[in-house]
Amino acid sequence: MEKLQGTYRHRLWFHLDLSKELFGRRGFLLGLASCMTDQGPSVRRVVVLGSTGSIGQNALEVIAASRGRLECVGLSAHTQVELVLEQAQRFRPRFVVLTDPGRVSPSLLRQFPAGTRVLSGPAGGAEMVQASEVDVVLSAVVGAAGLKGTWEAVRAGKVVALANKETLVAAGELITQLARHSHATLLPVDSEHSGLFQALKAGRPQEVRRLILTASGGPFLRRPLEELSQVTPQEALQHPTWQMGPKITVDSATMMNKALEIIEARWLFDMPGEKIQVLIHPQSMIHALVEFVDGSVVAQVSCPDMKLPIQYALYYPHRVPGPAAPVDWSRVWQWQLEPPDRKRFPALSLGYQVAAQGGTAGAVLNAANEAAVERFLKRQIRFTDIVPVCEAVLEKHPFDPQPSLETILQLDRWARQEVQKWKCSSC
Numbered sequence: 001m002e003k004l005q006g007t008y009r010h011r012l013w014f015h016l017d018l019s020k021e022l023f024g025r026r027g028f029l030l031g032l033a034s035c036m037t038d039q040g041p042s043v044r045r046v047v048v049l050g051s052t053g054s055i056g057q058n059a060l061e062v063i064a065a066s067r068g069r070l071e072c073v074g075l076s077a078h079t080q081v082e083l084v085l086e087q088a089q090r091f092r093p094r095f096v097v098l099t100d101p102g103r104v105s106p107s108l109l110r111q112f113p114a115g116t117r118v119l120s121g122p123a124g125g126a127e128m129v130q131a132s133e134v135d136v137v138l139s140a141v142v143g144a145a146g147l148k149g150t151w152e153a154v155r156a157g158k159v160v161a162l163a164n165k166e167t168l169v170a171a172g173e174l175i176t177q178l179a180r181h182s183h184a185t186l187l188p189v190d191s192e193h194s195g196l197f198q199a200l201k202a203g204r205p206q207e208v209r210r211l212i213l214t215a216s217g218g219p220f221l222r223r224p225l226e227e228l229s230q231v232t233p234q235e236a237l238q239h240p241t242w243q244m245g246p247k248i249t250v251d252s253a254t255m256m257n258k259a260l261e262i263i264e265a266r267w268l269f270d271m272p273g274e275k276i277q278v279l280i281h282p283q284s285m286i287h288a289l290v291e292f293v294d295g296s297v298v299a300q301v302s303c304p305d306m307k308l309p310i311q312y313a314l315y316y317p318h319r320v321p322g323p324a325a326p327v328d329w330s331r332v333w334q335w336q337l338e339p340p341d342r343k344r345f346p347a348l349s350l351g352y353q354v355a356a357q358g359g360t361a362g363a364v365l366n367a368a369n370e371a372a373v374e375r376f377l378k379r380q381i382r383f384t385d386i387v388p389v390c391e392a393v394l395e396k397h398p399f400d401p402q403p404s405l406e407t408i409l410q411l412d413r414w415a416r417q418e419v420q421k422w423k424c425s426s427c
């Protein structure tokens with residue numbers, strides 16, 4: 001330590017303070033290694049859970065552009081077996097997991113590259129993320145279906161790049177406890193949380209006054225309130241600034257996505273809900289802001305492209321040139337920031353309520369929302385039913401302040417069944 005130069009001393013403090021306090025011992029070790037050598041990243045062997053999804057495909061672009069510094073060693077898919085086969089032929093991973101065993105057939109298996117082991121079901125997923133050849137697990141399955149794989153990766157003490165916010169919403173306390181125990185590192189991939197993580201480096205944890213998450217406002221930001229009950233799934237799926245999977249796109253329209261992100265930030269940064277604020281920012285260029293106790297505000301800005309936060313997590317703590325487009329500073333920008341209208345976006349209040357409650361509330365809200373979004377997309381309920389049904393199921397559930405994983409999984413199933421009973425009066 002005596003031999004470290006002044007700059008390295010400073011960087012060492014900062015990594016120790018931030019990575020160790022927020023992200024566990026392995027985060028600290030990654031930071032320390034980079035301070036001592038300053039040689040850039042060594043090869044990272046990456047598993048992409050949910051490689052056929054929007055985040056998964058962006059991650060594979062980041063890996064393809066890495067010139068060998070990121071190696072894809074595992075992929076997983078649920079329904080899109082043809083796509084994962086193409087991905088396997090291109091990236092030649094050691095493992096592919098087909099999470100739905102019903103889609104595995106001998107003729108499909110014969111088409112995978114010779115060096116790729118094809119596994120199936122949850123046991124296959126657990127085996128892949130625990131393998132010694134794996135350094136980083138990108139958790140990019142959508143919904144509570146991502147909980148099992150993330151849990152196994154955290155249990156195995158891996159670096160987990162977390163896009164699947166639903167895992168932290170449903171089981172934030174258990175996952176963060178497990179990470180402390182296994183020395184796993186949780187790195188945010190959600191653009192707002194990646195933005196917070198980057199902006200937080202401007203100060204020490206005790207100097208933070210509030211975290212601010214931005215929200216585009218979705219497609220219905222200016223739509224007259226009385227028209228919202230008539231909006232169609234097609235309209236809800238037209239996000240003005242981001243290209244994402246269908247579930248998160250509908251969540252952005254209801255602002256449930258931001259409610260889930262408040263809960264995610266609560267667990268990821270160990271910050272109470274009252275210190276987490278939301279601002280509407282329709283241009284989606286400012287992803288997050290951190291206000292420090294002296295009144296200084298540090299913002300993270302980049303184009304709305306998930307390749308950047310994915311890359312930041314996969315190379316952390318290094319920054320390297322990548323495929324995400326830089327901000328064009330030659331044009332005139334007008335960026336608005338405004339407080340959200342809670343009447344238009346009642347999901348936000350649920351987010352704060354659940355962040356304060358903890359226990360089983362997150363799992364129930366998350367499952368109810370997933371089931372309600374599914375029913376809305378099938379036109380069985382209205383857009384404006386989504387939040388009230390979540391609220392009703394949340395109120396009815398037998399709250400447990402210290403649940404086990406089994407209780408969480410059981411209440412997840414219960415909440416989905418409750419949503420099926422919801423009658424849409426005006427459909």
Ligand SMILES: NC(=O)c1ccc[n+]([C@@H]2O[C@H](COP(=O)([O-])OP(=O)(O)OC[C@H]3O[C@@H](n4cnc5c(N)ncnc54)[C@H](OP(=O)(O)O)[C@@H]3O)[C@@H](O)[C@H]2O)c1
Nearest residue numbers: 050052053054055077078079080141142145163164244245
């Ligand atoms: N998209 C974004 O820009 C964005 C931004 C921030 C955070 N996130 C978060 O990232 C996660 C993924 O979002 P996405 O937009 O990429 O979703 P998506 O496009 O719908 O992709 C979902 C992925 O999960 C897999 N999957 C679905 N159901 C599954 C199940 N029951 N078991 C195992 N795998 C299953 C899908 O496999 P198949 O396609 O093969 O069926 C696909 O690979 C979500 O938690 C979301 O909140 C996304």
